[in-house]
Amino acid sequence: MRSSDGDGKVRMTASHDTADATDRTVGSTSGERAAFARDGVVRWGRLLTPDQIDALRSSVERAFFRDGHPADGVRDLSERQGRPLDLALLHKINLWRTDEACAAQVARADLADRAEALLGGPVRLYRDHVFYKPPGKGDRSRMVLHQDNRYWHLDPPEAITVWMALDDATVENGCVHYVLGSHRHGRVEHVRPEEGAVMIEARTEQEPVAYPAPAGDALVHSVNTLHGSGPNLSDGPRRAYVVVYVRDGVTMRGEPMTSFPLVGDLVRGG
Numbered sequence: 287m288r289s290s291d292g293d294g295k296v297r298m299t300a301s302h303d304t305a306d307a308t309d310r311t312v313g314s315t316s317g318e319r320a321a322f323a324r325d326g327v328v329r330w331g332r333l334l335t336p337d338q339i340d341a342l343r344s345s346v347e348r349a350f351f352r353d354g355h356p357a358d359g360v361r362d363l364s365e366r367q368g369r370p371l372d373l374a375l376l377h378k379i380n381l382w383r384t385d386e387a388c389a390a391q392v393a394r395a396d397l398a399d400r401a402e403a404l405l406g407g408p409v410r411l412y413r414d415h416v417f418y419k420p421p422g423k424g425d426r427s428r429m430v431l432h433q434d435n436r437y438w439h440l441d442p443p444e445a446i447t448v449w450m451a452l453d454d455a456t457v458e459n460g461c462v463h464y465v466l467g468s469h470r471h472g473r474v475e476h477v478r479p480e481e482g483a484v485m486i487e488a489r490t491e492q493e494p495v496a497y498p499a500p501a502g503d504a505l506v507h508s509v510n511t512l513h514g515s516g517p518n519l520s521d522g523p524r525r526a527y528v529v530v531y532v533r534d535g536v537t538m539r540g541e542p543m544t545s546f547p548l549v550g551d552l553v554r555g556g
């Protein structure tokens with residue numbers, strides 16, 4: 287299905303095909319903005335310390351499972367109409383409202399600064415969320431290619447997702463894949479792959495590129511960047527903690543987003 291060479295580049299075959307996943311970490315703000323404008327995705331290396339990773343993992347386990355069953359608010363994105371739940375691709379939003387470790391992340395001044403630099407002005411917190419791929423679910427844990435803005439309807443599409451790996455994300459356990467430059471092509475056609483499927487799937491001729499990420503690294507993508515993730519074929523979970531920032535002034539379905547907090551206020555404890 288794939289080969290990974292010594293310098294960390296990963297070449298994909300099968301549905302997500304051969305492409306060069308060079309390390310697109312960038313140091314300077316202008317370099318980062320240029321890379322983001324070109325690719326629609328950049329890497330923020332080592333965003334979480336080992337202690338923060340541990341704290342977030344514990345928070346995620348508490349938020350997702352109660353007595354071995356999915357807790358309140360957990361959704362199964364692999365759900366299909368008329369079939370028993372697979373619990374293969376679990377999702378939960380707004381953990382920061384009740385969890386200390388998540389609340390600390392969304393109030394991080396350094397993250398706010400980087401998000402503001404990338405989006406070019408003050409930002410609001412749209413949500414945090416977690417994607418959880420348990421082991422042993424095979425292809426059902428795949429996330430189909432999509433643009434986030436097909437769900438969120440943000441206008442203008444000035445928003446970023448900061449996707450933080452809580453486990454080493456590899457091709458084997460379902461790391462994220464991006465279609466580089468796809469954010470520049472506006473709305474892409476999506477179809478529902480199966481009746482009752484939760485996620486709609488983008489139609490594109492372009493090849494996605496696998497972005498493996500060690501635990502603690504973040505991948506930052508535009509709300510219009512096409513992305514998906516492979517199945518978790520490993521024997522451990524693949525978890526990610528995600529924060530979504532929206533530039534102040536952006537509307538959602540034509541409505542102002544003033545009920546979403548300004549991140550500057552969260553940073554100052556407001």
Ligand SMILES: O=C(O)CCC(=O)C(=O)O
Nearest residue numbers: 417429447449515526528
């Ligand atoms: O974590 C994944 O597998 C999917 C991530 C994703 O779709 C997102 O962050 O928008």
